[in-house]
Amino acid sequence: MRKSSLPAPARISAAFVALAAAALACSPGASLPATATVAPPPTPTATPPATETAPAPPADKPTEVPAPPVILLASGGNLNLRRGPGTGYNILAVLRDGEQGTATARNDNGEWLYVGVPGQQGTSAWVSAASQYSFIVQGEPTSLPVLQVEPPLPAYLRNCLFHPVRIQPGDVVLPEQFNAPNNQRQFNPGVYQGFDQNVEGYPKIFSVELREGKTVDITKDGLNNTYACP
DSSP states (O other), rough: OOOOOHHHHHHHHHHHHHHHHHHHHHOOOOOOOOOOOOOOOOOOOOOOOOOOOOOOOOOOOOOOOOOOOOEEOOOOSSSEEEESSTTTSOOOEEEEETTTEEEEOOOOOEEEEEEEEETOOTTTEEESSSSEEEEESSSSSSGSOOOOOOOOOOOOEHHHOOSSEETTTTEEOOOOOTTTTEEEEEOOOOEEEEEEETSSTEEEHHHEOOTTTTTEEOOTTOOOOBOOOO
């Protein structure tokens, strides 16, 4: 039998190392450290550019035919052209018999039209389309836009005499001043005449143009007496 060439102390150390290695190898919980595997970074994917979609061509629209202008003719008499759509507004001009105007607007019910004043470029006024002297030559008034106007200002005639006075047109009798407040009446703007009812022949004692927002006092009777309202 061949003897070991290691000295005794060395042989003892080697034997302990061998036993320790065998014990570690046989231990059930022993394992070699796991080697961490680093995954490579994902490869970036290029995003395809957005595709522009051409807009669909617009659908063909029917051709709109503009409505014909509305033309009003004064036929058989003169028509007053007023500041607003009603007899309570001031008279601004007259559409004489045979003259015509082009309407650009109407009131809510279409009974009054806003027309150009003949001979006054750029000026318009309101005329009644329901008058017996109105005649629509062309167009349809309901096709016009509605134009809003503020209400008219009231106007009055007041009798300051001791005699009753008949007012024309309208055939209204205003009583004497001591019968107030009945001696005052509201009238539409326009030209009026007054006649003394207590003097023979009923002489005309005044002629006046009444305007919106005004009160006109009747102060002189048919005997040239002058009065003032209290």
